[in-house]
Amino acid sequence: MELTGIESTVALVTGAAQGIGAAVASVLAGAGATVAAVDRNAEALATVVTKLEAEGEAARGYVVDVCDGDAVDALVARVEDDLGPIGILVNAAGVLHTGRVVELSDRQWSDTFSVNAGGVFLVSRAVARRMVGRRRGSIVTVASNAAGVPRTEMAAYAASKAASAQFTRCLGLELADYGIRCNVVSPGSTDTPMLRAMVGEGADFTKVIEGTPAAYKIGIPLRKVAQPRDVAEAVAFLVSDQAGHVTMHDLYVDGGAALHV
Template sequence: MELTGIESTVALVTGAARGIGAAVTATLAGAGAQVAAVDRDTGTLATAVTKLEAEGMAVRGYAADVCDSTAVDALVRRVEDELGPIGILVNAAGVLHTGRAVDLTDRQWNEIFAVNAGGVFHVSRAVARRMIRHRRGAVVTVASNAAGVPRTEMSAYAASKAASAHFTRCLGLELAGHGIRCNVVSPGSTDTPMLRAMLGAGADPAHVIEGAPDAYKVGIPLRKLARPQDVADAVAYLVSDQAGHVTMHDLYVDGGAALHV
């Protein structure tokens, strides 16, 4: 199926320097979107943008911290001044700290929520205010299957992703009358730098596929990790015309790991 409605649209993608955000940026740009790639890691972002530009894609890098609402408002204003009205927003920025809930520090909890929930709020609010004027747009938040399934040593991450997912669905309800769709993509274990860092250097991801009964974690029925591209393809579908009657949906892309109903 050929996706339509992406070409010539301005798309803003957060967390665009690596992992899922980088895959989303490349996928949307490859489909003809003009992408504003946003990240606070300016060095990695510049490298990623330069590579896509060399491949003939319309991508421009913007350094911003999604935790800073003033900076976000300025970012969105600048993107629309330079590129035009934003028609697609993908919230892919995220951080992870693992550990038992009783051992988490205030700093870890606050940072996770500042990025994973606060960042989604700041960027979505700034973009939605402008989308309302144009009476069109599509928003996708990249959450996690951990938002719907309890995970040991991931309480803060799971809670922050649950907050961002439900916020996005509520936003979708409020914006539906303006012709704006808001959806969620919830990946499971995906082969990204974040997952590799969590597993540790040289770790074999096979145990993720097998599951961990001692941690009450089911394995992955499809017997493989997701690729960032798998998630990016789901995002591309949800922002396309082919999903024109889909809103407030949470699409799990986890190989069946959550046994999601």
């Protein structure tokens, strides 16, 4: 199935310097979008944008901290001045602090929420304000299957992703009258720098696939860890015309790991 409605559209992608965000930027650019790639890691972001440009894709990098409301508002204005009206927003920026609740610091908790929930709010608000006047647009937030399934040593991450997912669905309800669709993609274990840091040296995903009964975590029924592009393709579908009657949906892309209904 060929996806339509992405070509010649400006797509703002946060967290675009690596992992799922970089894959989303690549997939959308490959589908004909002009990508505004956003991240606070200037060096890694430049690498991603340079690669896209070398492949003949339309992309421009913007170094911004999504936790800074004034900077986010200025970013959105600058992107629209540079590239045109934003038709697609993908919130892919995220951070992870692991640890048992009794050991989590105040800073770890607040940092996790600042990016994973606060950043989604600030960027979505800034973009939605402009989409409303145009009465069109699509917003997708990359959450996590941990938002719907309790995980040991991931309370801050899971709670922040749950907040971002429910925020996005509420936003979709408010924006439906304007023809703007808001959806969520919830990945499971995906081969990204974040997962490799969790797994440790060697990045042996055997335990991830098999599950950890002692931690009340089942394995992955499809017997494989996702690749970032698997998630990016799901995002691309949700922002395309082919998902034109889909809004407030939470699409799990986790190989069945959450046993999600």
